[in-house]
Amino acid sequence: MSLLESTTDLDPKELGLFFSLLEANTGIALDATKAYLVNSRLSGLARDSALVSVAALVGQLNRTPVGHLHWQAFDLMATHETLFFRDKLPFELIKSEIIPKLLNVNAGRRELNIWCAAASTGQEPYSLAILLQEEFPVLQNWQVRIHATDMSESCLAQARSGLYNPIEINRGLSQAQIKLHFDVLETGQFRIQSTLQQWIQFYRLNLLKESPKLPLFDLILLRNTLIYFNREKKMAVLKKIHDHLSHETGYLMLGSSESILFDNRFIASRSDRVTYYRKV
Numbered sequence: 001m002s003l004l005e006s007t008t009d010l011d012p013k014e015l016g017l018f019f020s021l022l023e024a025n026t027g028i029a030l031d032a033t034k035a036y037l038v039n040s041r042l043s044g045l046a047r048d049s050a051l052v053s054v055a056a057l058v059g060q061l062n063r064t065p066v067g068h069l070h071w072q073a074f075d076l077m078a079t080h081e082t083l084f085f086r087d088k089l090p091f092e093l094i095k096s097e098i099i100p101k102l103l104n105v106n107a108g109r110r111e112l113n114i115w116c117a118a119a120s121t122g123q124e125p126y127s128l129a130i131l132l133q134e135e136f137p138v139l140q141n142w143q144v145r146i147h148a149t150d151m152s153e154s155c156l157a158q159a160r161s162g163l164y165n166p167i168e169i170n171r172g173l174s175q176a177q178i179k180l181h182f183d184v185l186e187t188g189q190f191r192i193q194s195t196l197q198q199w200i201q202f203y204r205l206n207l208l209k210e211s212p213k214l215p216l217f218d219l220i221l222l223r224n225t226l227i228y229f230n231r232e233k234k235m236a237v238l239k240k241i242h243d244h245l246s247h248e249t250g251y252l253m254l255g256s257s258e259s260i261l262f263d264n265r266f267i268a269s270r271s272d273r274v275t276y277y278r279k280v
């Protein structure tokens with residue numbers, strides 16, 4: 001047994017302090033039943049930081065001001081699971097109803113502002129860009145901006161690179177789409193074509209912390225993220241979303257298992273088995 005493996009027992013009090021720190025900074029709420037996640041996800045960081053154990057790392061995090069090491073740990077504790085055209089149906093609705101309506105309402109100014117508010121490694125914003133390019137050629141003459149944000153620098157680095165491995169590329173894309181929109185590199189990786197990247201701006205944004213200057217959005221995707229937050233943190237994030245969703249044109253879409261019916265600032269509608277929200 002290695003030194004690291006033999007010393008990973010976590011004191012419940014230390015674990016509680018770490019979870020409070022994680023939640024205060026990111027919104028992600030975990031409890032003692034997730035202790036195993038701390039061990040499995042932070043052991044590499046403990047090793048790389050020359051600390052003898054995960055317990056030593058957690059102790060250091062609990063006793064030092066939040067800095068780079070903390071954000072590395074928070075990033076590792078978050079779930080970044082994503083895939084191209086995740087759940088399919090929301091993208092069908094975006095294609096059949098939402099974009100046609102926005103094309104109509106925004107015809108005067110020919111602008112489309114979209115925000116993927118937890119973009120992870122980029123598959124969601126790239127799916128939108130693929131959909132817009134394939135289905136709405138008229139948008140070539142519009143100003144289309146997809147703001148793709150996440151708190152995770154490592155996810156954003158991959159998203160910006162537009163590089164995906166064979167497993168990632170085969171999750172959600174057809175062979176025709178892979179052929180059309182990606183170049184195969186000698187390394188076996190796939191790189192998204194730059195024409196799709198030009199609409200997207202990737203940058204770091206913590207939904208709980210910063211209040212950046214953002215435009216009003218016609219469509220916001222905040223999918224599979226609020227599910228990790230408690231009610232209070234959900235309301236705080238939804239305030240930010242509400243502030244940046246256009247009143248006249250704005251649509252908000254969440255993950256398929258998420259609901260914000262408790263928030264009376266939004267009204268839910270359902271079409272083709274997909275729920276979306278608008279401002280009251």
Ligand SMILES: C[S@@+](CC[C@H](N)C(=O)[O-])C[C@H]1O[C@@H](n2cnc3c(N)ncnc32)[C@H](O)[C@@H]1O
Pocket residue numbers: 025026027028078079080081082083086117118119120121124149150151152155205206207208222223224225255
């Ligand atoms: C499960 S992924 C969802 C990705 C994509 N929206 C999807 O549905 O496929 C959740 C993402 O939320 C991000 N996240 C969690 N808390 C966040 C916060 N407070 N601010 C910004 N991003 C956050 C994580 O880094 C992670 O990449």
